[in-house]
Structure formats: C-alpha cells, structure tokens
Amino acid sequence: MKSFRHRLPPLYSLLVFEAAARQQNFSRAARELHVSQAAVSQQVRALEAYLETALFRRAGRGVALTRQGEQLQERVNAALSYLVDAVQTVSAPQATLDLSLAANTAVSHLWLSPAMHAFWRRHPAASIHCRLVTSDHSSDLVADDIDIAILYDSPPRQDWVLVPLFEECLFPVAAPAYLDRHGRDLAGPEALFEHRLLDFERIEPNWVNWGRWFAAMGMEEAVPVREAVFNSYSLLLDAAEHGQGVALGTRHLVDARLAAGTLERLGQHQVSTGCHYWLACRRHRQGDPEVERFTAWLLGWNPLSAKRPGS
Helix, strand or coil, X not given: CCCHHHHCCCHHHHHHHHHHHHHCCHHHHHHHHCCCHHHHHHHXXXXXXXXXXXXXXXXXXXXXXXXXXXXXXXXXXXXXHHHHHHHHHXXXXXXXXXXXXXXXXXXXXXXXXXXXXHHHHHCXXXXXXXXXXXXXXXXXXXXXXXXXXXXXXXXXXXXXXXXXXXXXXXXXXXXXXXXXXXXXXXXXXXXXXXXXXXXXXXXXXCCCCHHHHHHHCCCCCCCCCEEEEECCHHHHXXXXXXCCCEEEEECCCCHHHHHHCCCEECCCCCEEEEEEEEEXXXXXXXXXXXHHHHHHHHHHCCCCCXXXXXX
C-alpha cells in the first residue's frame, strides 16, 4: 500500500484551496494566509493540474467553485476538521481563565447574561470560566474579588480601566394591550398622569425614577401617583408587559423587548441623563488575550443585531 504522501497533492495546496473556496476571492485568501495573490493562484493551478479538473471559475470580482470544486471543498473541510480534532485531543489542555463579573441586577438579567450566552455560542472553545455576581449596591461591584464590572455613572477608579459602554436614555413604555385600551398618543409628559405609572425604588441615589424623569422634562413640582413600586427593574418590566401600567424604559435594557413587540414606546418624549454605563476591567487583567477578546465582545455586542462582533 502506498503512503499517503504518494496519494495526495501537497497538503499546503489543499489549505490554500480551503481558504480561497471559503473567501471566494484570491486576494482575501492571500491576506488571510499572509502570501501574495500570485502565490495563491500558483497553488490553485498546481492543485487543478494534479486533479486534472477546474476547481474555480470567474464570478464578478471574485471566483466561484465549479461542481468539482464544491465536491472537493466539502471533503477537504471534513478532513481538516478531523485533523483539528485529532490535534486538540492529544494537545495539552489550555489553562482555564477564571473571571469574576459583576453588574447590578437589571443589567445582569437584561443585558450581560444574554451577551455572555452569545459569546459562548460564538466562541465555544474559549478557555474562560465566568462567575457572575449581581448586586444593586455599587460598592459590591468593585469588591477585591471582581475582575470585570459594569458600573453606572462611575467616577474614575485607580485600579480600574473604564470604557463607556452605553449612555442612559429613558422613555415611557407599556404593553401593546395596555395601549390598545388607553391609547398611544401622548400630547406631552403631563398626559402621563392619566396613566398608571410603575415606579422603581432607588437603592442608589443617582438612579432615575419617575420623579427625576419629570423634573428633567421641566416639571420639577410633579409628584406622580404611583400605583406600584418595585425594587427590581426586571420585575417592573414584567409588570408592564402584563399590562399593569407604564414603565420607564432604559435604552439597551429594553431594546430586545421592544423588538419582540412585548413592549412599545408611549410617545416620543425621552430623557438622556448624561450618565453612562461603563465597562470596567482591573488593570492587572489588561493584556491577557482572552480577557481582551471577551471585553471587546461586550463593547461591540448588540442584542438586536444578527451579526455579532467577530462573526
């Protein structure tokens, strides 16, 4: 029986073919492989000569696979996947990176947890083990055992690197069924007094509730009649979804529910508070490739986007 070397074309030509077939463009394949376009063309021609068949045809500014090329791509991809699995099976396992993440309850539930789930789906082999800590007291979020935190309206901190994640913007939201009964028109913010307002109990003094929202709209003396007060923002939104009244929606935290249609904006009045949510990372964690990949994901993640960072 002949050795594999005598039964196969050069393996490098197959790797070049895989890149060119996936990119459908010789120039992009060349950039990926850090070689010239001429080198890619040469490897493809050599492989076609070995197989005595055309693998690509011109298609606009790129290339497309012929029927034989499609057949080869399917089998080469499968073979390379087996090789990767074989190498990983016998390779020394990567050390797992332990990270402690912290955020307040609302951000953890409505934003951070979905972002982490999306990260694992996109990077299933990432060697990161995350511990998620939730607390509505800002001092808990920067405890000594926390590596990465999402902080609200935070001042600079000596041992942390802070990057703005998103700005706070608040607007009234309610369930479609509630708006069907009470109407969607809102002549002005004072018209909200005709609605049942669901309010949020401030644990930290800088959090915004209905009273501060009305003040920002120029109604400093307004004292809303609150039918229900919640100490959990997630529960408050659940109550709004069930038609119990009008809640203050925070952009980025309610975007997914607006997109799903379980909540709708009531009118166009909104308040940009000037406060930010910050992504904070311990300085001594900076420079670790896995940490940088994870924090870059969080900075670029959009719960409404089908395209994720790095996809």
